[in-house]
Amino acid sequence: MASFLKAALAVTAVLSTFMAPPTSSAAETLRINGTGAGLVVVKPLAVAFQKENPGIIVEMEKSLGSSAAIKAVSRNALDLAISGRPLKPAESAEGLIQKQWGRTPFAVLANRQLRVSGVSLNELAAMYAGSSKWPGGELVRVVLRPNEDVDTKLTRSMSPEMDRGVSAAQARKDMLLGITDDEAFEVVKKTEGAVAVMALSLALSQPNAVAVLKLDGVQPSVANVASGKYRYVKEMHLVTRKDVPAAAAKFIKFLESRKGRALAAKYGVFVTGTK
Template identity: 80%
Template sequence: MPSFVQAALAVVAVLSPLVFPPASSAAETLRINGTGSGLVVVKPLTAAFQKENRGCVVVMEKSLGSSAAIKAVSRNALDLAVSSRPLKPAESVEGLVQQEWGRTPMAVLANRGVRASGVTLKELAAMYAGSSAKWPGGELVRVVLRPVEDTDTKLTRSLSPEMDRGVAAAHARKDMLVGITDNEAFDSVKKTEGAVAVMALTLALSEPNAVNVLKLDGVQPSVATLATGRYRHLKEMYLVTRKDAPASVTKFIKFLYSKKGRAVAAKHGLLITEAK
């Protein structure tokens, strides 16, 4: 059975002439893809960018995920990948470069029907472990997992030793909800009664009021609490390009770090780090 990344790369190989068309003489084309939790921030940024750069056409289709998008950049099927992980040594050898773009809170997201405003790490770990089957309001807990090797799974396990054991226990149980991509997991939280997951805040802010964003140990996840250090759980975002990236990429990245770019990103849950 091919992996998700292999399947995504197969799509890239077959559809790249259609999905990622070459730049025409009349306009610059910027082809972007990557992790779903990053693309929901890129979408409003591209809209703002294109208002100031009418000669640039941005092409961004359904999320391929970090790994598939990075591979597509190396094969010149994309110009820019938004990744939730740093490059692996082998990927750097392929002529790719990265820079840290920003950080977003890893938040506890619950279905809108859940009557709770917050949880503690201890309570959350018990939900993952299966020893706490109901929310305080009586709703049955339905944990939404990500694949074992996914970045979000690793980040969730790193929240505490109890969460590490809880996530391991959850993956060992049968009939668990598993979202292969950011978007699939987020949709499961939206649609499933009692659902809970640890995900990037950017996803919740992309659809206001679609899910409940819970306080964790009494602290509300936000760009402000992340910036001050009150909220400590985060997910990093990276920008990956080829060393010979076209001028449109350089122009777009410069916009991302501009005052306007930072403001748009912050509104959608991403705290921009300093360009290096």
């Protein structure tokens, strides 16, 4: 409950910022927020977009997460949400529309001090279930996400063993928890022996901050997602209102351009552009 209230207060504060009048009447303002795993990719894309469109100012505050950003779009407090999940029926009923932007590898990230380059899915499931040591002897510290979070659902869906492992991990006391993408990533960075399954885009946004492990011998990469060799992915969706603001429509078109696709791939998203 404390975490929920903290998150709600943060959302209210940020929405107030978004609803403040723009500082320049001569420029269009494009307000974007969403899942942390998506925003780390959008930031360099926004820089490139603004160079080509100097009349548009892109505003992005600290990540609100998918659900809060979607709600902000419905309230006209944001123009575009980068969501790690598709819209719920109730959200679509509020006049929102979505388009799949792309997919990022759902990767095993670990503290960079670990002496390991990869794990099998069965080994990972055993860590969640309670195995206490890495092959090199380090203590395993699994970093969880809230049960209702899309990353938890994706982790559960990796295999029946992973589903059971997540349930076992959540039943234990004193587990590490990251409420948001950014928080979980920071915990992995700073905690010896830490491991989590998260979007590769987070690791690419801070090179060498964490170890990106092979899973069942396959390196999580955009190329391997595109070829189908790496099959664990997190989808990214673009959410707007039906009356899409002109600046948002222009930015979405840039995201789907050849230049936008190339930049997104560099930062971990394989652009699909399907509905």
